[in-house]
Amino acid sequence: xxxxxxxxxxGIGAYTMRASFVVLLSGVTFxxxxxxxxxxxxxxxxxxxVVTTLTGSDGRLEAGPIEFLTLAVMAGVTLWRNDLLIGxxxxxxxxxxxxxxxx
Amino acid sequence: MEILSPIVRAAFxxxxxxxxxxxxxxxxxxxxxxxxxxxxxLGWSSSIIMFGGSAQMTLIxxxxxxxxxxxxxTTTLIVTxxxxxxxxxxxxxxxxxxxxxxxxxxxxxxxxxxxxxxxxDLSDDTDFRHYYLAAGFTFWFMWAVFTGLGxxxxxxxxxxxxxxxxxxxxxxxxxxxxxKRKSQVVTxxxxxxxALWFAHLENQVGLIIAVLVSLxxxxxxxxxxx
Numbered sequence: 001x002x003x004x005x006x007x008x009x010x011g012i013g014a015y016t017m018r019a020s021f022v023v024l025l026s027g028v029t030f031x032x033x034x035x036x037x038x039x040x041x042x043x044x045x046x047x048x049x050v051v052t053t054l055t056g057s058d059g060r061l062e063a064g065p066i067e068f069l070t071l072a073v074m075a076g077v078t079l080w081r082n083d084l085l086i087g088x089x090x091x092x093x094x095x096x097x098x099x100x101x102x103x
Numbered sequence: 104m105e106i107l108s109p110i111v112r113a114a115f116x117x118x119x120x121x122x123x124x125x126x127x128x129x130x131x132x133x134x135x136x137x138x139x140x141x142x143x144x145l146g147w148s149s150s151i152i153m154f155g156g157s158a159q160m161t162l163i164x165x166x167x168x169x170x171x172x173x174x175x176x177t178t179t180l181i182v183t184x185x186x187x188x189x190x191x192x193x194x195x196x197x198x199x200x201x202x203x204x205x206x207x208x209x210x211x212x213x214x215x216x217x218x219x220x221x222x223x224d225l226s227d228d229t230d231f232r233h234y235y236l237a238a239g240f241t242f243w244f245m246w247a248v249f250t251g252l253g254x255x256x257x258x259x260x261x262x263x264x265x266x267x268x269x270x271x272x273x274x275x276x277x278x279x280x281x282x283k284r285k286s287q288v289v290t291x292x293x294x295x296x297x298a299l300w301f302a303h304l305e306n307q308v309g310l311i312i313a314v315l316v317s318l319x320x321x322x323x324x325x326x327x328x329x
């Protein structure tokens with residue numbers, strides 16, 4: 001199989017996964033209880049993604065004290081200002097400042 | 104007269120900070136295409152055809168290392184499997200939308216777009232549709248441009264840009280802003296703990312396990328509460 005057809009097949013596969021339930025369940029009525037459970041998917045996925053991006057392929061945490069400090073600043077500022085962009089920039093400033101001071 | 108509606112401008116404003124952490128990955132993907140020996144235009148076409156950073160990186164890396172294309176596709180689809188959960192979650196929002204949107208919208212249903220739908224409170228269905236398309240195709244356009252730039256500028260882009268933590272920060276910020284109930288804190292904590300426990304599994308399978316187990320816990324908690 002050529003790479004071009006590989007990319008096409010992977011694209012079709014990715015689209016099918018994204019569209020599957022959106023299209024299949026278009027006529028289904030969702031009970032409130034199910035919708036309340038679906039509200040948990042976002043936090044569950046985001047929390048798992050945070051951990052996944054902090055670990056190496058061997059499963060060990062690759063984050064050190066500076067990374068944890070940066071994450072704490074991100075959490076604190078984002079919750080305080082309720083603004084993702086301000087949280088991100090503040091955390092990155094702390095990250096670079098800490099690295100230049102300790103590195 | 105404003106050219107863009109307020110909801111579309113809000114989508115641009117919300118999506119731009121989410122693209123900043125993805126920008127180094129877009130450039131690095133371009134470098135990966137060049138280093139893998141894959142024809143440049145073919146590698147870049149995956150940004151349009153697949154549109155999914157981690158899936159594209161997996162496919163190009165494996166093919167570049169000499170893996171069979173069929174094996175690379177299988178691995179890529181495992182990495183993409185979490186998008187099924189996004190599809191389930193957004194099904195109630197999409198079912199009241201026009202048919203063309205139900206077919207077009209999933210094309211841009213990536214992590215960042217899904218996360219914004221969980222953070223933004225969009226009760227009006229038309230607003231939801233405009234916001235979703237504006238946010239999704241803003242990211243899509245920038246991803247296509249910057250992965251292309253990564254290929255062109257590959258010789259001068261370092262192997263590590265040093266701000267990879269930005270993507271973790273973005274997901275953390277989105278997590279905090281997506282949480283609206285105490286029970287969701289429990290779900291997030293369970294998911295994080297299990298993701299750490301299974302982090303050694305290949306192809307992000309641990310992530311899928313973490314999400315499914317934490318959703319099972321959430322389901323039990325919701326039933327007990329009812």
